[in-house]
Each structure stands twice: as structure tokens, then as C-alpha cells.
Amino acid sequence: MRLKELLDGIEFYQTSESIKDINIVNVEMDSRKVEPGSLFVCIEGYTVDGHNFLQQAIDKGAAAAVISRDVNVSGDIPLIRVRDTGRALAMLSAAYYDYPTTKFPLIGVTGTNGKTTTTYLLDTIFEKQGKKSGVIGSIQVKIGDETFPVNNTTPDALELNRIFHQMQKKETDQVIMEVSSHALDMGRVFGCDYDIGIFTNLSQDHLDYHKDMDDYLRAKSLLFAGLGNDYHQGKKKYAIINEDDASSDLLKRSTAQQVLTYSCKQDADIMAKNIMLSPAGVAFNLVTPIGTVHIKTGLIGMFNVYNMLAASGAAIASKVDLDVIKEALENTKGVDGRFEPINEGQDFSVIVDFAHTPDSLENVLQSSKEFAERKVYVVVGCGGDRDRTKRPLMADVAVKYADHALFTSDNPRTEDPVQILDDMTSHLTEEEATFEVIVDRTEAIKHAVKLAQKDDIILIAGKGHETYQIIGKKKFDFDDRQIAREAIKEKGE
Ligand SMILES: CC(=O)N[C@H]1[C@@H](OP(=O)(O)OP(=O)(O)OC[C@H]2O[C@@H](n3ccc(=O)[nH]c3=O)[C@H](O)[C@@H]2O)O[C@H](CO)[C@@H](O)[C@@H]1O[C@H](C)C(=O)N[C@@H](C)C(=O)N[C@H](CCC(=O)O)C(=O)O
Numbered sequence: 001m002r003l004k005e006l007l008d009g010i011e012f013y014q015t016s017e018s019i020k021d022i023n024i025v026n027v028e029m030d031s032r033k034v035e036p037g038s039l040f041v042c043i044e045g046y047t048v049d050g051h052n053f054l055q056q057a058i059d060k061g062a063a064a065a066v067i068s069r070d071v072n073v074s075g076d077i078p079l080i081r082v083r084d085t086g087r088a089l090a091m092l093s094a095a096y097y098d099y100p101t102t103k104f105p106l107i108g109v110t111g112t113n114g115k116t117t118t119t120y121l122l123d124t125i126f127e128k129q130g131k132k133s134g135v136i137g138s139i140q141v142k143i144g145d146e147t148f149p150v151n152n153t154t155p156d157a158l159e160l161n162r163i164f165h166q167m168q169k170k171e172t173d174q175v176i177m178e179v180s181s182h183a184l185d186m187g188r189v190f191g192c193d194y195d196i197g198i199f200t201n202l203s204q205d206h207l208d209y210h211k212d213m214d215d216y217l218r219a220k221s222l223l224f225a226g227l228g229n230d231y232h233q234g235k236k237k238y239a240i241i242n243e244d245d246a247s248s249d250l251l252k253r254s255t256a257q258q259v260l261t262y263s264c265k266q267d268a269d270i271m272a273k274n275i276m277l278s279p280a281g282v283a284f285n286l287v288t289p290i291g292t293v294h295i296k297t298g299l300i301g302m303f304n305v306y307n308m309l310a311a312s313g314a315a316i317a318s319k320v321d322l323d324v325i326k327e328a329l330e331n332t333k334g335v336d337g338r339f340e341p342i343n344e345g346q347d348f349s350v351i352v353d354f355a356h357t358p359d360s361l362e363n364v365l366q367s368s369k370e371f372a373e374r375k376v377y378v379v380v381g382c383g384g385d386r387d388r389t390k391r392p393l394m395a396d397v398a399v400k401y402a403d404h405a406l407f408t409s410d411n412p413r414t415e416d417p418v419q420i421l422d423d424m425t426s427h428l429t430e431e432e433a434t435f436e437v438i439v440d441r442t443e444a445i446k447h448a449v450k451l452a453q454k455d456d457i458i459l460i461a462g463k464g465h466e467t468y469q470i471i472g473k474k475k476f477d478f479d480d481r482q483i484a485r486e487a488i489k490e491k492g493e
């Protein structure tokens with residue numbers, strides 16, 4: 001691709017020399033991946049500044065580079081100076097792949113909890129409609145039946161546009177993606193042409209990254225503020241907003257596009273009425289502007305009613321028939337690692353779930369408690385190098401709802417696991433509740449299984465679908481589901 005053509009994407013810039021009409025073979029943000037002919041974009045990261053690797057990129061044959069500050073380098077290549085290289089990278093990546101998001105409907109889901117679940121519910125609905133979706137999020141990238149591993153819930157702009165391009169080549173009918181607050185804030189999704197934005201909810205998480213809850217909400221609001229106005233092209237855009245969440249007003253005011261609200265408690269465009277919760281699943285009347293249907297699914301818990309309303313809202317905005325939505329929701333299998341039962345024929349229940357915030361843990365524990373015939377055990381920890389202030393809150397929720405809490409390690413990353421557990425539990429007193437601290441996660445799971453008696457429930461929270469544990473900077477194989485199965489078998493022997 002010609003450099004001049006690529007630069008059309010960013011419009012305003014200064015150059016060290018007039019731009020020659022040179023050929024660019026690819027866009028790169030990592031000097032280690034630069035090839036002769038690459039356009040290298042210097043990104044100021046959290047650990048290092050990409051500007052420090054410009055010389056390396058030039059030595060490896062970069063044809064041009066995008067910078068945001070002066071750098072002393074030797075080598076005669078055009079240096080293109082912009083204010084924000086993160087956003088420039090997003091526009092250059094979109095330009096390089098010929099603006100893929102203008103070529104299919106793009107649905108973005110943001111919120112603290114429920115993003116992955118909502119994307120998979122929507123995937124199931126579109127599949128029932130006979131359409132092929134691309135899905136991008138925490139578990140994987142999925143194109144129809146093919147899946148690919150991911151590092152981030154929302155990949156960086158370069159990777160993201162590459163994935164979009166691949167999805168477009170494979171003729172996906174629409175793309176459904178999780179949009180994390182980090183991605184919105186860092187400009188990873190800058191320039192993406194969303195057709196529908198969905199808001200699930202806002203509660204405490206990521207206060208290691210965001211200054212406070214207002215800053216976190218401001219990042220989320222960018223998805224709705226960024227719903228571009230394409231009315232002149234006959235393209236309608238929608239914000240699907242959870243009316244029952246305290247942040248709904250601000251988010252409704254953040255967009256200039258059509259809003260569809262959903263609620264379980266009050267008047268809204270899409271409502272769940274006569275909700276019946278049971279250990280076998282939830283049933284409710286889905287009341288919508290295009291009619292009312294009764295839904296009876298195997299999904300557990302009030303929080304999943306919200307996820308189903310969010311997915312239904314986006315499906316309705318995408319002109320999917322109500323009977324298709326009903327059939328899909330009634331036959332959904334549930335999502336990997338979300339309230340996933342582990343059944344080895346034991347007479348107590350074991351559930352693996354991805355709750356890793358105070359609010360999600362409260363939701364799943366509340367649901368477990370409602371249906372428990374006897375005791376509820378919870379095995380839970382907190383991730384290292386993540387929001388420290390959520391640690392005591394998660395422990396509070398655990399001791400409030402569970403009859404016995406086993407606090408253990410999640411992904412300690414570069415932190416000391418004992419310190420993380422101390423952050424969680426140092427304020428708790430033995431009189432308040434019964435709890436134990438077992439640093440080794442395998443031991444904690446095995447201990448819970450040993451303690452459980454007939455009709456008890458063990459909730460193993462925080463890692464869900466993850467098949468690894470991150471200790472230091474290394475990933476080790478680790479799967480809560482596999483360990484729970486082994487523990488149940490050992491107990492039966
Ligand atoms: C805090 C954060 O989000 N960091 C992300 C960021 O890493 P970073 O800022 O540390 O990057 P860096 O290593 O300092 O490098 C800066 C630049 O120098 C370049 N570089 C670096 C070394 C070198 O030799 N040459 C070189 O050119 C790098 O390629 C990069 O362009 O950019 C990386 C590449 O895009 C991301 O993978 C990384 O996510 C890390 C792994 C992470 O843990 N992120 C979490 C917090 C996150 O984003 N989570 C959200 C989901 C949360 C949720 O689901 O609720 C997500 O969307 O995943």
C-alpha cells in the first residue's frame with residue numbers, strides 16, 4: 001500500500017520531510033516484528049515507550065515511522081508526527097485493512113459484568129436466524145465454528161483490524177465484540193464503525209487503571225458517544241441501555257443515536273415480566289415493541305435475565321424475529337466457565353464461575369444461596385496486578401453469603417499471593433464468619449470437595465474458562481474444572 005494513501009486515515013500530521021510515495025508492506029507497533037518496508041508506530045505503553053525502539057525498527061528496515069515526540073535516531077526515513085500515536089495506529093490499521101468495520105454490522109458490548117455472556121447469547125440468536133457471526137472477547141476469537149486464542153478481551157487496534165479483515169473475508173454477516181473500558185480509554189477501538197452499542201452494568205472493577213468510578217464510567221460512555229451518525233446513508237444506530245443501572249441516565253445522554261432501554265423493574269422498551277427463578281433455570285415474559293413471548297431457559301440467576309434482555313434488544317434492533325430470539329434463548333447451552341456445573345455423579349453440586357468482581361460474586365452467590373438445600377461453600381481469590389480495593393469487598397461478599405469461604409490464589413501475577421490474601425481478609429474476624437485461607441488453589445478446591453456433604457453447593461469463582469494460572473510473568477496449565485473433577489473422583493475412591 002502507498003504511504004500517502006495510508007496517511008489519508010489520520011489527516012493532520014507533520015512530517016520531517018515531504019512524504020515520498022513509498023510502498024508500505026505492513027503497519028507495526030512492535031519493533032521486534034518490523035520487516036523491511038514496515039510503517040512503525042511508536043506507542044507509549046505502560047511498561048515501555050515505543051519511541052525507545054525506533055532505532056531498532058529503522059535498523060530492521062522500517063520504511064517510515066509515526067511518532068508523538070522528538071526522537072534522536074539515525075537513518076533517513078520519513079517521521080510522521082501526530083498528537084496521539086494510539087489513535088493514529090487505530091486509523092492507520094483501519095486504513096491498511098480498507099476500513100473493515102464499514103463493511104458489516106458491528107455490535108459492541110460494554111459494562112463491568114455480562115459482556116462475554118451477552119455476546120454469546122447474541123451469537124446463538126443470529127445462528128438460529130441462519131447467520132454467521134464473528135465474536136471477539138475474553139474467551140477467544142470465533143469466526144463461525146473456527147476459534148482462535150486471545151491475549152486481551154479487546155485486542156489492540158492493529159490486531160483488531162486484522163481480525164475484522166479476516167472475518168470480512170470469511171463472509172461473516174455481523175461481528176459481535178466485547179469492548180473493555182481499557183480499550184475505549186486507550187483508543188484501541190478508535191475509528192470502529194459501531195452500529196449497536198450495548199451497556200450491561202457498572203460496578204467496581206479496574207480501579208488500578210481508572211482514577212475512580214466516574215473515570216471508569218466516562219471510558220464506558222465513549223462507546224455510545226462514538227456511535228457515528230450515518231442517517232444520510234439510511235443506517236440506523238442504536239444504544240441498548242440497562243435502565244435499572246444507576247449509570248443509565250448518563251449513558252443515554254452520551255449518544256446522539258436511537259436508544260432502546262431494557263429493565264426487569266420498571267417501564268422500558270424491552271422488559272422481563274413475571275420472572276420465575278429456579279435451580280433449573282429462569283422463565284419470564286419478554287415484553288418488546290414487536291410483541292411478547294414467554295421464555296423458559298436453563299440459564300440460572302437474575303443476572304442472566306439482564307443478559308438475555310440486552311441480547312434481545314440488539315437482536316430486535318437488528319430486525320431479528322421474536323420467535324427466533326425465543327427459540328435461541330430457550331436452547332442456549334450457556335457459556336464456557338460461566339455457572340458451569342461439574343458433574344461426576346457426586347451428591348453435591350460443584351459450579352465453576354468467572355465472577356471476579358464484588359458485584360458478580362454477589363450475584364452468583366445470591367443465586368446459589370437461594371437454591372441451596374444445605375451449605376454453600378465458595379472458593380475464591382483475587383488477581384494480582386489488578387484493582388486492590390476490590391479485594392476486601394470480594395471477601396466481604398464471600399463471608400456474607402457463603403456458609404464457609406475458602407480464600408485462595410487467583411492469578412497472582414507479579415504480586416505475592418500471601419499479600420493478596422491478606423488484603424482480602426485482614427479486616428475479617430473469625431466471629432463474623434467461618435473462613436480459611438489456603439494459598440494453593442488446587443489444595444483449596446480439594447479441601448472444599450472434601451468438606452462438602454449431600455446437597456451442598458461449592459462455587460469455585462474467578463477463573464471460569466481460564467486454562468492457566470499466571471504466576472510471576474509465566475502462564476502455567478491450570479483448569480478449575482479439571483481439578484474439581486479429579487477431587488470429586490478422589491473423594492469417591
Ligand atoms: C495496561 C494494559 O492494558 N497494557 C496493554 C499494553 O501493554 P503495555 O502498555 O505494557 O505495552 P508496552 O509493553 O509498554 O509496550 C509499548 C509499546 O512498545 C512496543 N515495544 C515494546 C518492546 C520492544 O522491544 N519493542 C517495542 O516496539 C510495544 O509493541 C508497544 O507498542 O498493550 C499491550 C498490547 O496491546 C496489551 O497486551 C497490554 O495488555 C495487558 C496484557 C493487560 O493485562 N491488559 C489488561 C489490563 C486489559 O487491557 N484488560 C482488558 C479487559 C478487562 C476486562 O475484561 O474487564 C482487555 O481488554 O483485555
Ligand SMILES: Nc1ncnc2c1ncn2[C@@H]1O[C@H](COP(=O)(O)OP(=O)(O)OP(=O)(O)O)[C@@H](O)[C@H]1O
Pocket residue numbers: 111112113114115116117118138153178200201303304306307337338339353354355356359360361363364464
Ligand atoms: N449481567 C450480569 N450482572 C452481574 N454479574 C454477571 C452478569 N452476567 C454475568 N455475571 C457474572 O459475572 C461473571 C463474568 O461474566 P461475563 O464473562 O459474561 O462478564 P464479562 O463482562 O465478559 O467479564 P470480563 O470483564 O472479565 O470480560 C459470570 O461468571 C457471572 O458470575
Ligand SMILES: N[C@H](CCC[C@H](N)C(=O)O)C(=O)O
Pocket residue numbers: 138153356382383384386410411462463466
Ligand atoms: N479481564 C479481567 C479478567 C480477570 C480474571 C481473574 N481471573 C484475574 O486474573 O484477575 C482482567 O484481566 O482484569
Ligand SMILES: [Mg+2]
Pocket residue numbers: 115116137138139153178
Ligand atoms: Mg468478558
